[in-house]
Amino acid sequence: MNTHQLFRRSRTRLALWYAGVMAVILSLSGFSLYRALVQSHWVAMEREIESIAGTLHDSLEPMLPAGEDPTAVLRRILPELCLAGQPCNVNPTLIQRHTTGISDRTLYAIRLFNHQGKLLAFSPNLPPQRFQMLQAESWQTVQSVNGLRYRQFTTILHSAGANHPAGTTSAHPSWGYLQIGRMLEPLDAETRRIQWTFAVGLPLALGLVVASSWWLSGLAMQPIYQSYQQQQQFTANAAHELRSPLASLLATVEATLRVPQSSPQEIQTMLHTVERQGRRLSHLISDLLLLTSLEQNSSPKPFGYCCLNDLISDLTEEFLELAAITNLHLTHQIPDRELYVLGNESQLYRLVSNLIANAIHYTPDGGDVLVSLTARDRTAIITVKDTGIGIAPAAQNRIFERFYRVDSDRSRKTGGTGLGLAIVQAIAQKHQAQVKVESQVDQGSVFIVEMAMTSLGA
Numbered sequence: 001m002n003t004h005q006l007f008r009r010s011r012t013r014l015a016l017w018y019a020g021v022m023a024v025i026l027s028l029s030g031f032s033l034y035r036a037l038v039q040s041h042w043v044a045m046e047r048e049i050e051s052i053a054g055t056l057h058d059s060l061e062p063m064l065p066a067g068e069d070p071t072a073v074l075r076r077i078l079p080e081l082c083l084a085g086q087p088c089n090v091n092p093t094l095i096q097r098h099t100t101g102i103s104d105r106t107l108y109a110i111r112l113f114n115h116q117g118k119l120l121a122f123s124p125n126l127p128p129q130r131f132q133m134l135q136a137e138s139w140q141t142v143q144s145v146n147g148l149r150y151r152q153f154t155t156i157l158h159s160a161g162a163n164h165p166a167g168t169t170s171a172h173p174s175w176g177y178l179q180i181g182r183m184l185e186p187l188d189a190e191t192r193r194i195q196w197t198f199a200v201g202l203p204l205a206l207g208l209v210v211a212s213s214w215w216l217s218g219l220a221m222q223p224i225y226q227s228y229q230q231q232q233q234f235t236a237n238a239a240h241e242l243r244s245p246l247a248s249l250l251a252t253v254e255a256t257l258r259v260p261q262s263s264p265q266e267i268q269t270m271l272h273t274v275e276r277q278g279r280r281l282s283h284l285i286s287d288l289l290l291l292t293s294l295e296q297n298s299s300p301k302p303f304g305y306c307c308l309n310d311l312i313s314d315l316t317e318e319f320l321e322l323a324a325i326t327n328l329h330l331t332h333q334i335p336d337r338e339l340y341v342l343g344n345e346s347q348l349y350r351l352v353s354n355l356i357a358n359a360i361h362y363t364p365d366g367g368d369v370l371v372s373l374t375a376r377d378r379t380a381i382i383t384v385k386d387t388g389i390g391i392a393p394a395a396q397n398r399i400f401e402r403f404y405r406v407d408s409d410r411s412r413k414t415g416g417t418g419l420g421l422a423i424v425q426a427i428a429q430k431h432q433a434q435v436k437v438e439s440q441v442d443q444g445s446v447f448i449v450e451m452a453m454t455s456l457g458a
């Protein structure tokens with residue numbers, strides 16, 4: 001499988017996982033929302049029924065007759081109700097009075113039962129019921145013969161005339177029962193509307209989730225793909241860098257073997273070449289290993305206090321000989337106060353030494369290299385300034401890349417591996433330091449390293 005296919009497959013798998021997880025979350029949330037909405041409508045409806053039942057109950061009770069046959073009284077106080085067993089005469093007043101303003105009265109149905117549960121009266125909009133007898137539960141959902149569903153609430157009625165004097169017991173503690181029913185059709189319609197909204201909305205949302213998952217997985221894969229490509233580029237570059245000295249080394253050895261009668265002087269020259277190429281290889285490999293260990297963050301040594309004044313004096317002294325060979329004027333400036341930072345001393349030595357070595361290598365004979373240390377607020381600033389060949393603006397962004405060289409031939413001649421500034425950058429990142437470069441072609445370059453000082457030196 002090629003790289004492209006591998007990344008495409010990973011992206012698809014990632015997108016499917018995203019979409020799957022989001023689909024489950026969305027469906028669960030949608031279902032919970034749907035349940036909550038239906039439940040809240042149901043509870044609101046029951047409250048409304050209870051409230052209407054309470055109002056009717058309070059209005060009816062004082063007017064209820066104490067007698068067993070309430071037909072005449074009921075006809076008088078509830079003229080809009082149909083009396084059981086008698087022709088129904090529609091004349092809405094009372095129900096309308098109590099239900100108007102709350103809801104459409106056609107939604108509501110009223111029934112009155114005597115204390116034995118026998119139907120006495122019912123509202124005309126109520127179709128003949130299946131349940132002519134009273135049911136025991138206070139809340140019921142019933143269905144009329146024409147298929148309409150009702151949610152109904154039953155409450156006990158006590159008549160004013162049924163009040164018995166204190167101390168006497170009544171055979172019938174209640175006058176009867178009032179039953180208020182509300183048609184469930186509007187609620188069912190509302191529930192269907194919500195179901196439709198979810199049925200259309202959820203697939204739409206899932207479609208969007210799939211599309212955004214694909215886009216997001218593409219975004220997530222991008223840095224991995226880039227890093228993979230960089231890694232591949234790095235391997236190719238490293239192989240290329242290793243091949244040149246190795247090829248030269250092998251050619252020298254082969255030449256020596258092919259000419260057995262070489263003079264000791266010739267053999268000496270060839271051995272020098274072998275040694276030089278061997279060193280170059282060893283240098284390259286140790287640089288590569290250092291870069292890898294810096295990236296893996298696998299330094300065995302914990303950070304400690306490092307005195308930057310000592311570090312700069314030591315390194316300047318160390319490079320004086322090299323500077324003298326190339327006829328350069330290498331100087332340093334350090335403050336009287338000692339500046340300390342927290343870090344790995346050998347790595348910090350490596351960082352500054354790479355910068356000084358570059359400054360020396362890329363400055364023509366007779367030039368100047370100045371290494372200085374200053375403090376600003378709580379930051380230590382190391383500057384390596386040279387009067388060398390400088391770096392073109394376009395190259396300034398790339399010089400920290402591994403194996404990047406502005407001028408490959410010149411760099412190779414100086415023994416550079418093309419990893420010096422990559423190591424500088426990696427060490428700086430590990431120490432949370434900033435490295436900047438300011439340069440002008442043929443004028444010189446300044447490399448600036450800024451690091452936070454520790455309280456010991458601040």
Ligand code: ADP
Pocket residue numbers: 358359362386388389390391399400404405406407411412415416417418419420421422445
């Ligand atoms: P090299 O081993 O080739 O020096 P570096 O990573 O140290 O690799 O530097 C990368 C490139 O940056 C060099 O090849 C060189 O062209 C340029 N460079 C680095 N330091 C300087 C400097 N002080 N002056 C001019 N060019 C520099």
